[in-house]
Amino acid sequence: MTRTRFDHFPCSIAQTLNVIEDQWAWLIIRDIRMGNRRFTGLQQTLGISKKVLTARLNVLHQHGLIELIETGNPRGGYRLTQKGQELMGVMQMMISWGDKWLYGGSGPITFTHTCGKTSHAKVVCDQCGEEILPGSMQVHPSDQMPEAEQKNWFRYFEVAET
Template sequence: MQRTDFSKMACSIARTLDVIGEPWSPLILRDVWVGMSRFEQLQADLGISRKVLTERLNHLVDHGVLERRPYDNRPRYEYVLTPKGSELVDLLMVMVGWGDKHLAGEAGPPVLYRHHACGEISSVELSCANCGKPMHANDVDVLAGPGSAV
């Protein structure tokens, strides 16, 4: 079955989904972010088939989200986040906040995050890049931008 190509749509959400919109990619990014950089580590943690993991890793490398680096004389590689990939992890951290709030249940969140700057356990909050105030869906108007299809 042919997958829909979202990359040509005049929508940043669609274009982002073209890169990480299937379920394995965000989980691979999460694992690389927390230090699992080798194919075998990723496969063991995710329980993903070698074929699917290879396809996903190649896709993420092709989109500049991960970088493949050789780590021994055989053709073996480790995967590291690029700056573009690190920015995608920011998106995943926002997803974590939603999941912790709505899906963690009585046990609470499975992972906590300590902020380097203040040393406190915290969560990601969206704020306006201009004024610093909270910025949520009901706080904005959606306007056509320069790349709009309209």
């Protein structure tokens, strides 16, 4: 089955979806981050076929999200690169959303910050530090958006507050 590609969309979300292709990739990244670093461990805990796991690991490796490491085991293991680590904010937000909307406020795992307190993710403005809430941001094209796409933007999209 051919995957849908979003190469033609001038959008960071679409381009990220080209790299993190499906649900398996997110779960593999999650497990590696939480310490499940070996192929057999990933296969067993995720219940994923060897073929699919191999394919997803190869894609994550090709995009520089994971790297192979020596573990004392002849087969080695995996760890997240800096690029992969930086997806943790996205994953934290996904967990917070799922905890709130799918688990009634408390999900199956918790995160403890180095301060010793249970922590939940929230998005803050990198300029002023205030939390970004619905309605506190406006979305508009940047100079990076091709001119033709900007014309479509102004034709079809309202300047929306997010």
